[in-house]
Amino acid sequence: KNVNKSELKIMTKNKKIIVVSNRVPYNISRTRSGIKYKKSVGGLVTALDPILQKQGGLWIGWNGMSGKSKFDEKIVEMEGYNVKFLTLSKKDVKRYYHGFSNRTLWPLFHGFIFQTFFNLNYWKSYRRINNRFANEVMEEIKGNEIIWIQDYHLTLMPAIIRSKSPKNKILYFLHIPFPCNEIFRVLPWSRQILEGLLGCDVVGFQTKRDSQNFLYSCKQELGLHVDYNGDLVNYNGRKVKVKSFPISIDFEKFNKIAKQSLIKKVFSEFNAFENVKLIISVERLDYTKGIKERLYSIQRFFKKYPEYKKKVIFVQISVPSRTKIREYIQFKREIDELVGNINGQFADELWSPINYIYKTIPQEKLISYYKASDICLVTPLRDGMNLIAKEYVSSNPEGDGVLVLSRFAGSAEEMSENSIMVNPFDFEGVADGIKEALEMPKNERKKNIFALREIIRKKNIYNWSKNFLKFASE
Numbered sequence: 001k002n003v004n005k006s007e008l009k010i011m012t013k014n015k016k017i018i019v020v021s022n023r024v025p026y027n028i029s030r031t032r033s034g035i036k037y038k039k040s041v042g043g044l045v046t047a048l049d050p051i052l053q054k055q056g057g058l059w060i061g062w063n064g065m066s067g068k069s070k071f072d073e074k075i076v077e078m079e080g081y082n083v084k085f086l087t088l089s090k091k092d093v094k095r096y097y098h099g100f101s102n103r104t105l106w107p108l109f110h111g112f113i114f115q116t117f118f119n120l121n122y123w124k125s126y127r128r129i130n131n132r133f134a135n136e137v138m139e140e141i142k143g144n145e146i147i148w149i150q151d152y153h154l155t156l157m158p159a160i161i162r163s164k165s166p167k168n169k170i171l172y173f174l175h176i177p178f179p180c181n182e183i184f185r186v187l188p189w190s191r192q193i194l195e196g197l198l199g200c201d202v203v204g205f206q207t208k209r210d211s212q213n214f215l216y217s218c219k220q221e222l223g224l225h226v227d228y229n230g231d232l233v234n235y236n237g238r239k240v241k242v243k244s245f246p247i248s249i250d251f252e253k254f255n256k257i258a259k260q261s262l263i264k265k266v267f268s269e270f271n272a273f274e275n276v277k278l279i280i281s282v283e284r285l286d287y288t289k290g291i292k293e294r295l296y297s298i299q300r301f302f303k304k305y306p307e308y309k310k311k312v313i314f315v316q317i318s319v320p321s322r323t324k325i326r327e328y329i330q331f332k333r334e335i336d337e338l339v340g341n342i343n344g345q346f347a348d349e350l351w352s353p354i355n356y357i358y359k360t361i362p363q364e365k366l367i368s369y370y371k372a373s374d375i376c377l378v379t380p381l382r383d384g385m386n387l388i389a390k391e392y393v394s395s396n397p398e399g400d401g402v403l404v405l406s407r408f409a410g411s412a413e414e415m416s417e418n419s420i421m422v423n424p425f426d427f428e429g430v431a432d433g434i435k436e437a438l439e440m441p442k443n444e445r446k447k448n449i450f451a452l453r454e455i456i457r458k459k460n461i462y463n464w465s466k467n468f469l470k471f472a473s474e
Contacts, residue, residue: 017057022153024061053080095125130156159199176384178210206384206410254394263372280373284321290424297430370395379424385410399446402437418448
């Protein structure tokens with residue numbers, strides 16, 4: 001059962017919610033007819049936009065532009081709530097966003113130590129921008145709001161706001177993994193990150209493992225008293241709640257759109273007949289998502305099981321991401337070359353094994369792709385949650401699909417029992433998992449998908465928000 005508007009009001013005691021994230025949930029462009037606002041895609045928007053549409057409030061974030069802009073600090077009324085835009089300088093985008101956020105914290109938190117850059121100028125910019133975000137929040141509060149800070153870009157904000165407005169409820173949710181202490185302690189500013197997050201009343205993580213990692217780091221790096229059973233850490237005379245809140249999606253929305261979707265057009269797009277099996281993967285073009293490893297597994301699959309040539313099409317949808325960061329430019333080049341090599345190796349007449357799409361797909365069209373696909377490969381090397389797995393399941397009302405899932409995805413904690421679990425580093429194992437999925441009897445496919453759908457239906461985005469926001473009323 002979805003949480004309705006009145007329940008949200010009760011949980012928050014009618015307090016105004018202020019969501020703060022690195023980016024606002026809209027992309028902005030100038031057209032001849034004026035300014036155009038297009039809703040962004042991604043887990044954060046998928047999760048929080050429905051909540052604010054029901055609850056109302058304010059969303060503060062960067063507008064995606066750099067330099068002088070007329071959008072700077074401008075509040076615009078959107079769908080049921082207001083959005084406040086911030087503009088960053090080109091130097092801050094380079095150092096705070098591309099630098100410390102995405103060349104330091106992102107790889108480190110995913111366990112990629114040797115792709116992590118430690119740069120003092122990056123850190124100084126990160127600290128300054130966190131202060132600026134905090135100041136923008138302070139302009140909008142009167143002392144009785146719920147401030148809900150999102151993700152790794154803003155880890156210092158909670159303590160800054162706490163020092164200026166101690167009566168506010170401050171919540172924080174990390175959308176990516178939190179690493180074990182042996183990795184986290186490598187960061188020269190690890191203590192400052194922990195102290196920043198401990199300005200919260202509640203610090204939320206995707207999985208139990210992540211929350212336990214955080215508690216252990218608080219104990220080891222700061223020498224704090226930690227209650228692992230009670231999910232608490234004592235800090236500056238306060239008890240900070242540290243808990244896992246597996247994020248989800250709006251199940252009913254995906255289910256409703258899927259029931260209305262026609263899939264014949266999807267098959268024609270990929271030059272496929274309805275007896276050809278479609279296997280889909282969707283994610284941002286990022287090295288943590290296991291795209292390269294997955295392509296090697298697909299290559300191994302067609303080598304090991306040549307009988308599936310012309311009978312299977314693998315659809316890889318990669319959403320452009322961080323296109324100005326050196327590592328991502330190089331990664332895209334590698335993926336382009338690998339797709340070309342594999343297609344060159346196996347393509348025959350009108351059939352190619354991989355249909356590679358490098359662009360953002362509108363949500364309704366993506367849902368029709370999910371519905372048409374016999375298998376969804378979700379094989380990140382490390383992920384906080386991965387909502388693609390939940391979107392695929394929710395978009396299969398007939399139950400005729402199979403989820404092949406990495407054991408390193410956060411969603412594995414909830415969805416492993418009814419999925420084919422694989423190790424993305426094991427190309428042979430993933431190839432065998434694909435074959436198992438293709439040959440799974442129809443009754444078993446339906447049983448598994450319907451069981452997964454029931455999990456997502458019960459643990460939808462509104463219940464996630466209810467579980468999180470109930471702490472605001474304590």
